[in-house]
Amino acid sequence: MKIEIWSDVMCPFCYIGKNNFEQALEKLPFKDQIEVEWKSFQLDPTLDPSETKNTLTYFKEKKGFPEAQASQMISQVKQMGKGAGIDFNFETALITNTFPAHKLLHLSKKYNKSSEMEEALFEAHFVEGKNVGDIETLTALAGKLGIDNAEARLVLMSDEFDQDVNHDISEAKSNGISGVPFFVLNGKYAVSGAQPVEVFENALQQTYKETVSPFKDLYNGENSCDADGCSI
Template identity: 70%
Template sequence: MKIEIWSDVMCPFCYIGKRHFETALEKLPFKNEVEVEWKSFQLDPTLSTSETKNTVSYLMDRKGFSENQSAQMVNQVSKMGKMTGLDFNFDQALVTNTFPAHKLLQLSKKYHQSSEIGEALFKAHFVHGENVADTEFLISLADEWGIDADKARQALTSDQFDHEVIQDISEAQHNGIRSVPFFILNGKYAVSGAQPVEIFENALQQAYEETVSSLKDFSDDGNACDADGCTN
């Protein structure tokens, strides 16, 4: 069973949703039969990769919120994070263009480490206040996870993975995805937002049961071969 997940590094609900989804998946007996693919999405592609803003200032500029409204929103999200075991540090978080971070995520797929790198990027942004658009930081992060530094530098300083990032974003638009996190289960079921663990667990269970049932239906149709011969 395949799960596709669109998210952005600077989306706090994506971090919460990732934790809820992974907690739900870990509870299920078929967890090792699930393939997870992380997809790129940008909440604000107009941001510059050479500049950073703090979260409250960004919400005031981008959303038109007052300083008090922005601070209240940040506090509310921080409380949600704590309930999930995440410590958001919005005072340190640097809002910037996340395209470079998504290029690293695309590279990490080659090493089967997209979930781990995604987690590291979330933590870098929301907890440690790192600049996730900074090439040197991203190279050092890749190196920490055993990804060759030279290959990371090549990926981040060229257009090597631009197409993959853009393709994911285009696919999201084609599927009508306007907000993240967004989960598509087996190309059939959609789960939007940082839903509770129970919602993810139920959705995964239903998608898996339908997948198994579908396979059983096909196997009952005959027209197959095994070591004893063929039937139709």
């Protein structure tokens, strides 16, 4: 059974969704029969890859959120993160163009380390305050996962995997996916948003037994991000 997950590195609900999904997966007796594929999605491809902004500034400038509203939303997401075992550090998180990070994710697939790379990127961005658009930072992350630094650097400085990233983004658009995280279960069912562990567990069990066509969003809830911002 194959699970495809569209996400963006700078989406906090994608990090929460990943942790909840993986906790659910560990509870299933058929977990070894599940293949997980991470797909690229960019919430804001207009960002300058040579620049960074802090989270509060980005919400105020790009999304037009008043400071009080942005601060309240950040506080709520931090609380949700704690429930998923994540200690979000929005004060140091650097908002930037995530295209290079997605290229590194595709490289990691070559080594069957995409889930590990996704986790490393989330942690670097949301916990450690690292610039996930920076070549040196991304090369170091690759090295920690046993991926050759020279190969990672070459990928990041070339157009290799550009087509793969753009294909994922186009595929999402053609399937009507406008917000992340978005989980497609065995090509039939879909679950959107950072759902609780039990929701993922039930969806996976149901999908394992049967599938339907076309996509049916089993849990069309909040707690996701799209081009217009994040909702709770």
